[in-house]
Amino acid sequence: MDLGLRGKVALITGASRGIGKAVAQTLINEGCRVAICARDAERLRAAVSDLSHGANNSQPNDVIGVPTDVTDEAAVQHFVATAHKTFGRIDILVNNAGTHLRGTVDTTTLDILNRQLRDKVFGFFAMIQAVLPIMRSQKDGRIVNVIGQAARHPHPDRFPSGVTNAACMALTKSVADAVARDNIRVNAVCPQYIESELLASLIDKEMRERNVDRATASAGFSRANPLGRTGTPEEVADLVSFLVSDSANFVAGSAVSIDGGYHRYVFG
Amino acid sequence: MDLGLTNKVALITGGSSGIGLAVAAKLAAEGCKVAIAGRNKTKLAVAAAGIPGAKAFSGDVREPAQVARLVDDVIAAFGRIDIVVSNAGTHLPGRMEDVETSALLRHIETKVIGAWELAKCVTPHMRKQGGGRFIVIIGQAGKVPQANGIASTISNAAQHAFVKSLSDDLAKDNILVNAVCPSRIKSPLTEALGHLYNEVYYGRSLEQQESKWGAEVPLGRWGTPDDIANAVAFIASERAAFIVGANIDVDGGHQRMIF
Numbered sequence: 254m255d256l257g258l259r260g261k262v263a264l265i266t267g268a269s270r271g272i273g274k275a276v277a278q279t280l281i282n283e284g285c286r287v288a289i290c291a292r293d294a295e296r297l298r299a300a301v302s303d304l305s306h307g308a309n310n311s312q313p314n315d316v317i318g319v320p321t322d323v324t325d326e327a328a329v330q331h332f333v334a335t336a337h338k339t340f341g342r343i344d345i346l347v348n349n350a351g352t353h354l355r356g357t358v359d360t361t362t363l364d365i366l367n368r369q370l371r372d373k374v375f376g377f378f379a380m381i382q383a384v385l386p387i388m389r390s391q392k393d394g395r396i397v398n399v400i401g402q403a404a405r406h407p408h409p410d411r412f413p414s415g416v417t418n419a420a421c422m423a424l425t426k427s428v429a430d431a432v433a434r435d436n437i438r439v440n441a442v443c444p445q446y447i448e449s450e451l452l453a454s455l456i457d458k459e460m461r462e463r464n465v466d467r468a469t470a471s472a473g474f475s476r477a478n479p480l481g482r483t484g485t486p487e488e489v490a491d492l493v494s495f496l497v498s499d500s501a502n503f504v505a506g507s508a509v510s511i512d513g514g515y516h517r518y519v520f521g
Numbered sequence: 522m523d524l525g526l527t528n529k530v531a532l533i534t535g536g537s538s539g540i541g542l543a544v545a546a547k548l549a550a551e552g553c554k555v556a557i558a559g560r561n562k563t564k565l566a567v568a569a570a571g572i573p574g575a576k577a578f579s580g581d582v583r584e585p586a587q588v589a590r591l592v593d594d595v596i597a598a599f600g601r602i603d604i605v606v607s608n609a610g611t612h613l614p615g616r617m618e619d620v621e622t623s624a625l626l627r628h629i630e631t632k633v634i635g636a637w638e639l640a641k642c643v644t645p646h647m648r649k650q651g652g653g654r655f656i657v658i659i660g661q662a663g664k665v666p667q668a669n670g671i672a673s674t675i676s677n678a679a680q681h682a683f684v685k686s687l688s689d690d691l692a693k694d695n696i697l698v699n700a701v702c703p704s705r706i707k708s709p710l711t712e713a714l715g716h717l718y719n720e721v722y723y724g725r726s727l728e729q730q731e732s733k734w735g736a737e738v739p740l741g742r743w744g745t746p747d748d749i750a751n752a753v754a755f756i757a758s759e760r761a762a763f764i765v766g767a768n769i770d771v772d773g774g775h776q777r778m779i780f
Contacts, residue, residue, distance in 0.1 A: 254522050254551060254754060283522065405780055419779075426779045433739035433774050479692030484763035491760040494522060500751040503706075503744035506774035514692050514765035519678075519685045520664055521767070521780050 257499030259284030262340040264333065266290050266323050266380060267350030269300040271449035272399060275486035276347050277304055279494050281316065285345065288336035290321035323350045323376030333383040343387045345497045348377040349399040353451055354413040355458070361412050369413040373400075374420045381428055385437070394437035395497040398425050399489070400508070402445035405516040422508060429506035438505040440496045443521075445512035446474050447484045478513035525759030527552035530599040532592075534558045534582055534639065535609035537568040539708035540658060543746030544606050544753045546572050551754055553604065556595045558582075582609045582635030583627065592642040601650055604757045605643050607636040608658040611710055613672035625672045632676045633683060640687055644696065652695030654757045657684050658749070659768065661704030664776045681768070688766030697765050701752045704772035705737075706744045739774030 263280045267273040268289035277287045281304060289304070291297040301318035317339055321332040337343055351373035354365055377398055388394025403411045404418035422441060429439035446452060452474060459470035475483050492511050495501055510516055531548045535541040536557030545568070549555045555575040559565045562579045569577035578594050580587040595602055610632035613624060636657055647653030662670045663677030681700065688698035705711075735742050752771045755761055770776050 254524050254751070254758075256522050422779050426777075429774050430739050434741050436740070438740070478765070479689045480695075480697075480763070480765050481693055488760075488763040491522070492755075492764065495755045495760070498522075500755070501748075501771075503740065503748035503773050504752065504769065504771050505740050506776070507770035507772075508780065509764070509769045510767040511764050512767075513763055514688050514767075516766075517685075518780060519681050520778060 254500055256283050256494060258494070258497070261285045261344040262336070262342050263287045263345035263347065263497070264290075264336055264343060264380070264384065265347040265349060266321070266376070269293060269296040269318075271451060272444065272447060272486045272489050273347070273349040274300050274304070275490040276349065276493050277316070279487065279490035280345070280497075283494055283498075286315045286340050288317045288319065288332070288339065290319050290323070290332050291350070292320065292322050294320040323380060324371040326379050329376075329379045329383050333380070333387075337387055342391060343384050344391070344393065344395060346380060346384050346394070346396045347399065347493055347497070348380055348396070350376055353401055353403065353411075355410050356412055357409050358412050366413050366416070369417045370420070373417045374424060377421060377424060381439075385432065388437050389432075389435045392436050394432070394435070396428070396437065396439045397493050397496050398439070398441045399493070400425070400441050400443050402443050402510065402512050402516050405443060405510070405518050405521050406445070425508060426506050433505050438501070440501075440504055440506065441508035442489060442492050442496065443508055443510045443512065443516070444484065444489045445510075445515045446477055447486055447489055449486055452483065478515035480513035482513060484511060484513060522760060524551050524754060524757075526754070526757065528554065529603040529757075530554045530556065530595070530601050531604035531606065531757070532556045532558065532595050532602055532643070533606040533608055534635070537561060537564040537577075539710055540703060540706065540746045540749045541606070541608040542568050543750040544608065545575060547747070547750035547754050548604070548606075548757065549573055549575060551758075554599050556599065556602075558591055558609070582639060583630040585638050588635065588638040589642050592639070592646070596646060602643055602646055602653065603650070604654045604656070605639060606656045606658065606753055606757070607639055609635055610676075612660060612662065612670070613676075614669050615672065616669055617671055619669075620672045625675070628672050629676050629679065633679045636680065636683060644691065644694075647696045648694050652697070655687065655691070655696060655698045656753055656756055657698075657700045658753075659684070659700045659702050661702055661770070661772050661776050664702065664770075664778055665704070684768065685766050692765050697762070699756050699761075699764055699766065700768035701749060701756060702768050702770045702772065702776070703744070703749045704770075704775045706746060706749060706771075708746050737775070738772070742773065744771060744773055
């Protein structure tokens with residue numbers, strides 16, 4: 254399937270590792286030029302280097318990295334302006350930055366909830382606001398928000414993530430409605446239990462808190478869905494690539510689960 | 522993107538026109554061997570003739586014996602079935618007082634029981650092969666109940682429940698069940714509906730109707746059967762091996778659910 258992505262410019266946040274980095278690599282393989290950001294400058298530099306050399310059809314100058322904390326509006330403006338200046342256009346935004354903070358209503362402090370909301374809701378929002386004028390002037394844009402399944406699958410120990418991700422779902426649908434007439438398509442992908450450093454940290458937490466060995470802790474996650482395995486960042490990246498492609502030109506305001514069947518919504 | 526669909530065998534019900542035909546053509550273009558099923562032999566033959574390598578199989582999914590024979594015939598012709606696209610069925614318009622109970626029953630027999638029967642017949646083959654894909658096309662009446670659409674709302678909501686439940690049953694056998702949800706797609710079905718709505722409910726000309734259709738879609742335009750076919754091809758592909766019990770809206774943003 255020709256995704257029609259050759260020559261498109263994509264911005265991916267939180268792309269120094271995991272899902273974000275896999276999205277960058279897949280889009281490069283499809284012929285995109287990419288600008289990635291992350292907070293950790295050192296890790297970002299390493300990711301840019303991996304991507305530049307890992308792509309089979311890209312030149313080293315087809316990838317740039319700009320250290321950015323997406324909760325900082327000035328930093329977001331700088332990232333978007335740098336990417337725009339370098340590549341001359343912005344066709345695609347993948348909002349992926351943000352972590353998954355666990356905790357119950359009792360253990361979650363205002364500080365933690367604030368951090369989680371700022372990372373994801375405010376971070377996604379700031380990035381979208383920054384790219385919209387450019388996408389509007391092009392009369393074309395594709396935005397994908399990566400929103401973990403804590404939105405569709407609330408859990409007592411996922412209070413900060415549940416609240417935040419639900420807000421991100423509302424943001425996705427609302428922005429999709431607002432910008433669709435400008436031919437800007439906004440969608441979400443909803444992954445759960447993807448093999449990444451985030452999942453590794455959850456496994457460590459299980460080992461600590463339940464005092465079990467790694468195999469037992471890992472098995473809990475790989476058995477958590479009907480398919481009986483965890484997913485890979487590359488699998489999420491393939492779905493993102495489809496949604497931002499010309500092949501999905503009538504897909505807007507949709508949130509697609511990629512979770513091995515984990516979530517329990519009949520209509521989700 | 523290499524979808525990994527070369528030489529897969531795909532069976533598409535309701536495959537002789539509109540969305541089903543576009544899905545068949547797309548999957549064939551991606552390298553699938555395509556079997557199209559439908560009730561009208563003449564339409565089927567014309568449709569199959571337009572798709573390289575496609576074979577036509579006539580049958581009515583409302584008849585369990587015909588579904589069993591359909592699956593047997595496809596296996597006999599191609600040796601396997603990797604992908605099923607359950608697309609047979611139409612939209613049944615009308616308010617409660619307009620819809621005969623027998624018509625509702627036939628509607629549910631086609632869209633829900635027909636898909637159920639198809640899954641029952643094809644699953645043993647997919648298990649033996651080590652997996653497969655079962656994709657149900659569900660009109661957005663399931664998520665967006667609308668005026669004059671009670672019958673489709675009931676049947677389509679049941680289709681959603683069927684997809685999620687079946688995906689739970691079959692995932693362990695690597696048979697991945699998902700849905701693609703079209704709305705506001707230009708097809709023979711929606712053209713016919715335009716006339717019907719015009720005549721029966723709204724008292725507006727088709728031109729007036731069509732000018733309103735785009736206005737109610739956030740993207741401001743209608744989609745095409747090819748838009749649905751692209752989503753089906755992706756969901757059927759090796760690139761979508763972790764997508765289970767999910768559905769993807771291809772509706773220009775029409776449906777109103779946040780989750």
